[in-house]
Amino acid sequence: MKILENISLKSLNSFGLDVKARYFCTLATLGGLRTVLQWRKTYPDLPVLFLGGGSNMLFVSDFRGLVVKVALRERSVLAEDQDYVYVRAGAGENWHETVRWAIEQGYAGxxxxxxxPGTVGAAPMQNIGAYGVELKDCFHELLALDWQTAELRHFSLEACQFAYRDSYFKSIEPNRWLIASVTFRLPKKPVWHLDYAGVPEYLKGQEPSARLISDAIMAIRQAKLPDPAVLGNAGSFFKNPLISAEHYAQLKVTYPNMPAWPQADGLVKLSAGWLIDQLGWKGKRVKDAGTYEKHALVLVNHGTATGTELWAFAQEIIQSVQVRFGLALEPEPRVIE
Ligand SMILES: Cc1cc2nc3c(=O)[nH]c(=O)nc-3n(C[C@H](O)[C@H](O)[C@H](O)COP(=O)(O)OP(=O)(O)OC[C@H]3O[C@@H](n4cnc5c(N)ncnc54)[C@H](O)[C@@H]3O)c2cc1C
Known part of the structure; x- marks a missing residue:
């Protein structure tokens, strides 16, 4: 395995930002790690960045350390019991292709x-979620490598500390664990999640199946979200704020139409998209940095925006939501400054 220098990341991040990695390598086998770890001894303080599909990152500047592009491939059915099938996928596998592969094998969940967008290995980082399901709902365990000690460790569902767009790997020990594979626990008796706008309409009364629901979700997403290959973006740029029930009760007095979803832990989730929309940000643009015309939550690069410009635009949105609603929006993607 080769360590390359001054490599462009333009095609490796979904904003299409023209940034460089000082050092870069592609990790296709765990054996290749020996070379990297040996090489790293010469640069013990060099920062490291594990890269999947680059669809949840905003590079504000070049990365001055080592970028490790995770390309570990594997898909296998490990075991089954009365209720579940256990399926493992390598971190470098494309997420959506893995979902479709599982469906082709007859497994739902x-x-x-x-x-x-993105890879299997990045999915646990922010406990990806959409249409009423999160990764944690069908997660069994993952295998990760400690970048400091080269130790391999299995992490159970509890150890991953999954929460809304969050995990142990994102908040507690960032940059330490390279996720090598993820094992899913897929139910033999699937529970369908069909309550989301557009899904029942797509099904038109047909008997639900994993394939049909997947097709519905694909059609809805394609109509709603910009394709990063056409318009650079990282999906939803801001997390939905979680606030206390008391705080929500206060806001509701002034904003009776504010959408809100009470959570199991007593907090209330608000819609970041609604907040931004109220302030007229949908479709706004400063040079080539803007928000998507159909979805205020999606920050887009119309072509030549730099990471600095996109980040400055995001800061303006954060500021305006703070001033109007007194709420602190947090970015969902990783901002690399
Ligand atoms: C159009 C669009 C729609 C989206 N929709 C959704 C959505 O509905 N729900 C949702 O949750 N997200 C969504 N996203 C965000 C993104 O697709 C997910 O967060 C995805 O999991 C990122 O995968 P990636 O491989 O591109 O990660 P990257 O952007 O490469 O990395 C993201 C983070 O994970 C770390 N990482 C990557 N691989 C590894 C590894 N093997 N080991 C350890 N750390 C690693 C990186 O260092 C970084 O911190 C969307 C993005 C786009 C562009």
Whole structure:
């Protein structure tokens, strides 16, 4: 395995930003790690960035350390018991192709997460979620490599500390664990999640199946979200704020139409998209940085925006939501400054 220098990441991030990695390598086998770890001894303080599909990152500048592009491939059915099938996928596998592969094998559980860009290895990072399902709902365990000690460790569902767009790997020990594979636990008796706008309409009374739901989700997403190959973006740019029930009660007095979803832990989830929309951000643009015309939550690069320009645009949105609603929006993608 080769360590390359000054490599462009333009085709490796979904905003299409023209940034460079000081050092770069592609990890296709765990054996290749020996070379990288040996090489790294010469640069012990060099920062590292694990890269999947680059669809949840905003590069504000070049990355001055080592980018490890994770390309570990595998798809296998490990075991089954009375209720579940256990399926493992390598971190470098494309997420959506893995969902469709599972469906082709006759396994349900992942269909609502169809068409989320990126890789299997990044999915646990922010506990990806869409259309009423999160990764944690069909997660069994993952195998990760400690970048500091080269130790391989299995992480159970509990150990991953999954939460809304969050995990142990994102918040507690970022940059330490390279996720090598993920094992899913897929139910033999599937529970369908069909309550989301557009899904029942697509099914038109047909008997649900994993494939049909996946097709529905794909059609809805394609109509709603910009394709990064055409218009650079990282999906939803802001997390939905989680606030206390008391705080929500206060806001509701002034904003009776504010959408809100009470959570099991007593908090209330608000819609970041609604907040931004109220302030007229949908479709706004400063040079080539803007929000998508159909979806205020999606920050887009119309062509030549830099990471700095996109980040400055995002800061303006954050500021305006803070001033109007007194709420602090947080970016969902990783911002690399
Ligand atoms: C159009 C569009 C729609 C989207 N819709 C959704 C959605 O519905 N729901 C949702 O949750 N997300 C969504 N996203 C965000 C994104 O697709 C997911 O977060 C996805 O999991 C990112 O995968 P990736 O491989 O591109 O990760 P990257 O962007 O490469 O990396 C993201 C983070 O994970 C880390 N990472 C990557 N691989 C590994 C690894 N093997 N080990 C350890 N750390 C690693 C990186 O260092 C970084 O911190 C969307 C993005 C786009 C562009």
């Amino acid at each position: 992942l269909e609502n997460l169809s068409l989320i």
